[in-house]
Amino acid sequence: AQKITQTQPGMFVQEKEAVTLDCTYDTSDPSYGLFWYKQPSSGEMIFLIYQGSYDQQNATEGRYSLNFQKASISAIIVISASQLGDSAMYFCAMRPPIQGAQKLVFGQGTRLTINP
Amino acid sequence: DTAVSQTPKYLVTQMGNDKSIKCEQNLGHDTMYWYKQDSKKFLKIMFSYNNKELIINETVPNRFSPKSPDKAHLNLHINSLELGDSAVYFCASSQDLAAGGNTEAFFGQGTRLTVV
Secondary structure, three states, X not given: OOEEEOOOOEXXXXXXXXXXXOOEEEOXXXXXXXXXXXXXXXXXXXXXXXXXXXXXXXXXXXXEEEEEEOOXXXXXXXXXXXXXXXXXXXXXXXXXXXXXXXXXXXOOOEEEEEEO | OOOEEEEOOEEEEOOOOOEEEEEEEOOOOOEEEEEEEOOOOOEEEEEEEEOOEEEEEOXXXXXXXXXXXXXXXXXXXXXXXXXXXXXXXXXXXEOOHHHOOOOOOEEXXXXXXXXX
């Protein structure tokens, strides 16, 4: 079974600084997809960025970028120039390989607080 | 237009009652899900449907019965509600995850169920 670990239960960052959130994945399968979601206090789940295990380059999406380390199966998300509106829960998730593909397995989340 | 809509947003009910949560998506996706988010914010898959067929049932008690009348709808009926069922329930949809690639899941707003 896949296991997703986010080691930072909470983080406090000063506005305009960059944020790095960790996520490691435990799987022996070579094919998988990695996702990051944001959940603000209003409760909705917002997709941020995706990385495929076979993608040659690290994913970027606006202020979000991934530092994907295939050997250690970690996908650190970097949020540049943080804003007060970035305060939220952040979840990483994995889409397992084909046999169990019809689900996303989530990490336990990191609560990010941006201070003014 | 809301991509994934679920109703109601809040549901307060007594132990032993039966309740339903409805979910509809207008994205043309083949796959729909129910996730449960507990008080510690942990998100766990409950059910996954692909083209109206049950694909995943993650050892959910049989008091929970999903029903998919068509690809655009996945409703969740819960019998004999218990205190431990209190949580936020999210409906989501995606293209077929087995196809690979960036198959992000789009989430509904969530239904906060409180059993008293």
